[in-house]
Amino acid sequence: MNGRIALLALLLLSACVPQRQWRTQPAAASANGNAEDRFSMPLNVKQNRLYSLSFVEFDNAGNPYDARQLPEALAAIDAADTRSNHHAVVVVFVHGWKNNAGQNNNNVLDLRRQLNRIAADVCQGITPAQCGLAAIYIGWNGDSVRRQWGTLRQASIYSRRGVAQHVAAGKVGDALLTVMGHVKKGNGRNGNRSIVVGHSFGGLILDAAIDTKLRQAAAQIATQVNGADRNLDALTVPVLQELADLIVLINEAAPGVRAVNFLAEYRRALQRVHFLLPPRRANCPPADTSQDCKSLTRPLILAVSSETDLATKTLLPISEKISASKLKLTQEAIQELPKDLDEKKVSTTASAHTPQLYSHHLVECDKEDCNPCLKRDKYYIPVRIRSLPALAPGNPTNKDMPLNYCLERDFRSWNQTPYWIFSLPTAIVPDHGTIFTDRFTDFLTAFVQPLREMTEAPPPPPSLKQEAGR
Amino acid sequence: MSIRPLRPNLFLLVILVIPSTYAQIQASPETTKETGLPPTFHCGEREDLSMTNRDKRCYWWTHSFNAPMVTGALFNAAMDQWVKNNTGKEWGQGVEGFSRRFGTRISQSLAKGSGQAIVGMIFKEDPRFYASYRRGFGKRLGYALSHTFIVRHDCDPEVTSVCSEQLSAGRLAGAFASGFVGMAWTPDRINTPQQALIRSGNAMAGVMAGSLWKEFQPDITRLFTAIVRRPPKKVTAPPSVKQEKAQQSRKRS
Numbered sequence: 001m002n003g004r005i006a007l008l009a010l011l012l013l014s015a016c017v018p019q020r021q022w023r024t025q026p027a028a029a030s031a032n033g034n035a036e037d038r039f040s041m042p043l044n045v046k047q048n049r050l051y052s053l054s055f056v057e058f059d060n061a062g063n064p065y066d067a068r069q070l071p072e073a074l075a076a077i078d079a080a081d082t083r084s085n086h087h088a089v090v091v092v093f094v095h096g097w098k099n100n101a102g103q104n105n106n107n108v109l110d111l112r113r114q115l116n117r118i119a120a121d122v123c124q125g126i127t128p129a130q131c132g133l134a135a136i137y138i139g140w141n142g143d144s145v146r147r148q149w150g151t152l153r154q155a156s157i158y159s160r161r162g163v164a165q166h167v168a169a170g171k172v173g174d175a176l177l178t179v180m181g182h183v184k185k186g187n188g189r190n191g192n193r194s195i196v197v198g199h200s201f202g203g204l205i206l207d208a209a210i211d212t213k214l215r216q217a218a219a220q221i222a223t224q225v226n227g228a229d230r231n232l233d234a235l236t237v238p239v240l241q242e243l244a245d246l247i248v249l250i251n252e253a254a255p256g257v258r259a260v261n262f263l264a265e266y267r268r269a270l271q272r273v274h275f276l277l278p279p280r281r282a283n284c285p286p287a288d289t290s291q292d293c294k295s296l297t298r299p300l301i302l303a304v305s306s307e308t309d310l311a312t313k314t315l316l317p318i319s320e321k322i323s324a325s326k327l328k329l330t331q332e333a334i335q336e337l338p339k340d341l342d343e344k345k346v347s348t349t350a351s352a353h354t355p356q357l358y359s360h361h362l363v364e365c366d367k368e369d370c371n372p373c374l375k376r377d378k379y380y381i382p383v384r385i386r387s388l389p390a391l392a393p394g395n396p397t398n399k400d401m402p403l404n405y406c407l408e409r410d411f412r413s414w415n416q417t418p419y420w421i422f423s424l425p426t427a428i429v430p431d432h433g434t435i436f437t438d439r440f441t442d443f444l445t446a447f448v449q450p451l452r453e454m455t456e457a458p459p460p461p462p463s464l465k466q467e468a469g470r
Numbered sequence: 471m472s473i474r475p476l477r478p479n480l481f482l483l484v485i486l487v488i489p490s491t492y493a494q495i496q497a498s499p500e501t502t503k504e505t506g507l508p509p510t511f512h513c514g515e516r517e518d519l520s521m522t523n524r525d526k527r528c529y530w531w532t533h534s535f536n537a538p539m540v541t542g543a544l545f546n547a548a549m550d551q552w553v554k555n556n557t558g559k560e561w562g563q564g565v566e567g568f569s570r571r572f573g574t575r576i577s578q579s580l581a582k583g584s585g586q587a588i589v590g591m592i593f594k595e596d597p598r599f600y601a602s603y604r605r606g607f608g609k610r611l612g613y614a615l616s617h618t619f620i621v622r623h624d625c626d627p628e629v630t631s632v633c634s635e636q637l638s639a640g641r642l643a644g645a646f647a648s649g650f651v652g653m654a655w656t657p658d659r660i661n662t663p664q665q666a667l668i669r670s671g672n673a674m675a676g677v678m679a680g681s682l683w684k685e686f687q688p689d690i691t692r693l694f695t696a697i698v699r700r701p702p703k704k705v706t707a708p709p710s711v712k713q714e715k716a717q718q719s720r721k722r723s
Contacts, residue, residue, distance in 0.1 A: 047505045106510050113507065120502035147513050148528055151537035314691055390631035393517055396603045400631050426603070434518055 015149040019141045021065035022101040023055040027072060036103045040072040042079075045128045050119035052076045053112065055101050056179075057139040060163050062170010070175055073136045074182050081192055084132025088192040089122055090183045091115065092176065092244070094138040096200020096253060097160050098153065101139025107199075108137065110436035118441055132192075136179055140167045142201060157319055161253070164201035165208075165325070173209035181242040193448060194244040199435060200311070203252030203303075210247065211258060213239055214301065218262070222269035232275045240300075246448050249303040249352070250440075251312050251432050255320055256351030257327045259303065263357070263415055264333035270417035275300055280450050291370075291382045297409075298447055300418035305352035306429035308393075312350045320348040338414035351421050359415045360422045365404040373406035381407040383446045385428065385439045392439070394427035403427055403439075407446070514598050520626040521596060526587060529597055534583025543575035560657035574655070578648045582673050585647030590640025596622040596633075597640060599684035614685035618678040641677050648673035 025037040035041045040054040054073035057065045064070065080088035099107040115135050123131035142160055145153040176196065183194040198206030217239040224235045232240075263270075276295045284293035305312055329343055337346070341356040351357050362383065363373060373380045385403035388395050395401065407422070415421060428443050429435055513528035514521055521529065550556065550571045551563055561567040590597050600622065602613035619641065625633035649670025653661055683690075 048502065049504045050502060104508055104511065106512060106516075109507055109510050112504060116502045116504050147511065148531055150513075150532040308688055310687075310691070314695070389518075389627055391518075391627040391633055393601065394603055396605065398632075430517065434516060437518065 015145050015152055017100070017141075017143045017146055019060060019144070021057050021059075022103065022105075022139065023057065023069070024066075026068050039066070039069045040076045042076070043083075043128065043131070048128075049112075049116070050123065050128050050131050051112075051115040051133040051135055052080060053115070053135045053137060055137050055139055056175050057101050058167050058170060058172050058175075060141055060166060062167045062172060064171055064175065070178065073179060076134050076136075077179070077182055077192075080132040080134035081186075081189055083130055085130075086188045086191040088132035088134060088183070089118070090179070090192065090194040090244075091118070091133070091135045092138065092179055092194065092196040093135065094172075094176075094196070094198040094202035094206050095140075095142055096198075096202040096251075097142050097157065097164075098147075099142045101137060102143075105143070106433075107436075111135065111137065114436040114438075114441065117438060121441075138172060138176065138202070138205075140164070140172070140205070157315075158323060160201060161204075161319075161325075164204050168205040168208035172205055173212075176206065176209045177213060177242060180244045183244070184241065195246045195248065195444065195448065196244040197248045197250060197444075198252065199250050200253045200432065203249035204254035206247070207249055207252065207254060207258055210243065210301075211262070213243060214262060215266075217243070217300070218266035218270055221273055222266060225269045225272045227272070229272050229274070232273055235273065243300075246299070246444065247301045248444065249301070250429070250435055251305050251309050252303060252350050252352065253312050253316055255316070255325060255327075255347050255349060256354050256357060257325070257329055257347055259351040259357065259419065259421065260337070260346050261330050261333045263417060263419060264330065264336035267336075267415060267417050267419075270300075270419065273418065275418045277447075277449055291380065294379060296379055296381050297418070299420035301420070302447060303352045303419070303421045304424050304429075305350055306426065306431060307423045308426045308430060309432045311432035313353050316350055316353075317348040324348070352423055354421075355423075357415050357421045358410060358423070359413055359417065359420045360407050360409055362405050362407050362422055362424065362428075364425065365406060368402065368404045370404055370406045373408055377406070377408040377411075380409075381446055383407055383443055385442045388427050388439060392427065392437075393430035394425060517598070517600065518627055520624060521598075523591070526591060526597065530583050530587035533597075534580050534587075539579050540576070543572055543579065546575050547572035556660055557657055560659070570655075574652055577651055578669070578673070581651035582644040582648035582676075584644075586640040586644030588640075589643035590621075590638070593636070593639050594624040595636070595638055595640045596624055598622075599681050601685050601687075610685050611682075614682045615678065618674070618681045641674070645670045645673040645677065 023037060023039050025034075026039055027042075035044070041049070041052060043049060043052050054069070054076045056069045056073050059065055077088065077090055080090065093107070093111055095101075095105075095107045099105055101108065115133060119131050119133045122133060141163055144156045144159060147153065180194055180196060183192045184190055196206060198204070217237055220237045220239060221235060224230070224237075275298045277298045279293050279295055281290075281292040284290075307313070324347060329337075329346060333346075334343055337343070338356045341354065345354065365373065370380070370382060383405040385405070387400050388403050390398050390400050405425075409416070424443070428439050429437075509522050510516065510519055511522075511524060511528070512519055513525055513532060547568055551558065551567060557571060558567065561570045586597060589595075598621075599617065602610055602617075604610050604613060619638055620635050621638040621641065623634045623636050627633065649666045649668070649672075652669065653666055656665070
C-alpha cells in the first residue's frame with residue numbers, strides 16, 4: 001500500500017513545473033556561453049535574430065529573482081536606441097497563466113518568432129545591425145503543471161491567480177515603470193516607441209502595476225480640463241512621459257473592477273481629452289480627406305478580448321463566482337455604474353466582455369469599402385489586416401484574404417474616455433492564447449505612430465568587432 | 471593549435487557573416503526566420519500550428535485519459551447497473567461488478583484514443599476538429615457531420631494555404647478498437663460481433679458529438695449564457711441633499 005502511495009506521489013510530482021528563475025547568466029559571465037540562458041539575448045545576425053530579448057523574472061512573492069536582470073534589460077534598450085539612431089521599438093510582454101520564462105516556453109518561442117516578423121517590417125530596407133527592436137519579457141511562475149496533465153493543469157487556475165495577484169502587488173510595477181520611462185529618457189530619444197502588452201493573468205499584473213500612474217495622469221488631466229474639450233497637447237501631463245506609447249490588455253483574466261473604479265472616478269474629465277496621433281501619411285494635400293491624412297485618436301490604454309475566448313468569457317465568470325477576487329468596487333463606482341450593469345457582473349466579468357463598458361466597436365468593412373463608416377464616425381480608425389491566412393479560424397473563404405475594419409466610437413457609451421474597451425472578432429484573435437500572429441500585430445499597429453522614420457537617416461552600422469564584443 | 475586549419479572557417483565567416491550583416495532586411499517571413507528555434511509544443515491546442523509527433527502523443531494522452539473521461543466512465547459504470555444491467559448476471563452488483571464495468575469503460579476509451587493515434591500517425595492525419603466558420607445552419611451541420619469521418623492531412627498552416635483532407639482511418643480504427651477491445655472479457659452471452667459493432671457505433675457517435683460541439687460550441691455557449699444570465703438588479707442611488715431636505719420637511723409637516 002505504502003509503495004503504491006509513493007508511486008502515486010512520484011507520478012504527481014512529475015507533473016510539476018519547477019518554480020524558479022530560468023535565465024540565469026549575466027552577459028559578462030556568459031559572453032561565450034549559451035545565449036539561451038542569458039538575462040539578455042543580443043541581436044544575432046548569424047542566427048538571423050533581428051532583435052534583442054531581455055528577461056526580468058519575479059518570484060511568487062513578487063520580488064525579482066535577480067536584481068541584475070533589470071539593468072541588463074535597460075542596457076539592451078540603450079543598445080537598440082544607439083543601433084537605430086533613436087528610433088528603437090521596445091516591446092514589453094507580460095505573460096499569463098500556463099507560461100513562464102523557460103527556454104522552451106511557448107510564449108517565449110512565439111514571441112521570438114513574431115519579433116522577427118515585426119523586425120522585418122519596421123527595419124525593412126536597413127541592415128540587421130541597425131535594427132532597433134528590443135523586447136523585454138516579464139516572467140513569473142504562471143505555469144505549475146505540465147502540459148500533459150490537462151485537467152490538473154486547468155485546476156491550477158486559482159493557485160496561479162493567487163501568484164499573479166502577489167506578483168502584481170510586488171516589485172513588478174516598479175520594473176515596468178522603470179522600463180517604460182527609460183525608453184524615452186535622455187536627449188534625442190523621443191523617437192523611440194514602446195508597447196507594453198499584458199496577456200491573460202499578465203493583463204491582471206499590468207493593470208495593477210500601472211494603476212497608480214494612470215490615476216496620477218488622470219488626476220493631472222482632471223485639474224486642467226475645466227469642462228471644455230481639449231487635445232492632450234494643450235495640457236501638461238508629465239506622468240504620461242513615464243508610460244508606454246501603447247498599453248494593451250489582451251484577453252485579460254481579471255474582472256473589470258479596477259477599470260470601473262478608475263472610470264467612475266475620472267471618466268467625466270477624461271472624455272473631454274483627445275489623445276491624438278499625427279496623420280499616418282505625411283504631406284497630404286488639403287483636399288485629401290482620407291483617414292490616413294487625419295489626426296486620429298489613440299488610446300491611453302487598450303483593453304480588448306476575443307469574442308471567442310472561452311477562458312475569459314465563460315470560465316472566468318464561473319471561477320470568480322466560485323472564489324471571488326479581493327478587489328471590490330468603490331461606493332462611488334457602484335453609484336456610477338452604467339445602465340444594465342450591476343456590481344455582481346462587474347466583479348465576475350472581464351471589462352472587455354462587458355458590452356456596457358465598450359467605448360468602441362470594430363466593424364468589418366463590406367468588400368474592403370470602409371466609406372460607410374464615415375457616416376457613423378468621421379474619425380474612425382482604419383484597421384488593416386494584410387492577410388488572414390486561408391486556414392485561420394474565422395476565414396470562411398479558404399483563401400488568404402485581406403481584412404479591413406473600422407473602429408468606430410460609440411457616442412452613446414458610458415465610457416467615452418481614452419481607456420478603450422471593445423471586443424475583437426475571431427479573425428483577429430481566435431481564442432485565448434493565439435495572439436502572436438501577424439494579424440494581431442497588424443491590429444496593434446493601427447494605434448501607434450507609423451514607423452517609417454525607422455528607415456530614415458540610419459546610422460553607420462557598427463563594426464563586426466563591436467557587434468561581437470557587445 | 472596551429473592557425474592553418476582555422477583558415478577555411480575564417481573564410482566561411484567572411485563569406486557568411488559579412489554579407490548577412492550588411493544585407494538589407496526584407497520583409498518576408500521566410501527570410502526572417504530565426505534559426506535554431508525549437509517547434510512550439512502545444513499538444514494540439516494551437517489551431518494555427520501544425521502538430522509534431524510529440525504534440526500528437528500529448529494529444530493522444532490528454533484526450534484519452536483525463537478527468538472528464540474518468541468522470542464519464544464512473545457515471546456510465548454506475549448507470550449500467552441500474553439502467554441497462556447487461557452484465558449484471560455475470561459480473562453482479564456491488565464493488566466488483568462496478569469495478570469491472572468501470573474498467574471496461576476506461577479500456578474502451580484508451581483503446582479508442584490509441585487506435586486513432588497509431589493509425590492516424592501512419593496516415594499522417596491531424597486528429598483535431600476544426601470549425602467551418604461558414605454561415606447557415608444547414609451548411610454548418612453538414613460540415614460537422616461529414617467531418618466526423620474527414621480529417622486534415624498534416625500540414626503547416628503558416629506555410630501553406632491549402633491543407634488537403636482525407637477519410638479518417640484513425641477515427642474509424644479508434645471506434646472499432648473501442649468496440650472490439652471488450653471482446654476479451656465481456657461475458658459470452660453478449661460477446662458477439664454484433665454487440666461489438668454496436669459499441670463501435672457508440673464510439674463513432676462520440677466522435678460525431680465532438681465534431682458537432684466544435685462547430686456549434688460558440689452558439690451553445692451563447693444560448694446557455696443567455697438562459698443563465700439574470701437581468702441586473704436596479705441600483706438605487708441614495709437620495710440627494712435636496713431630496714433629503716424635501717423628505718425631512720414632509721415628515722415635519
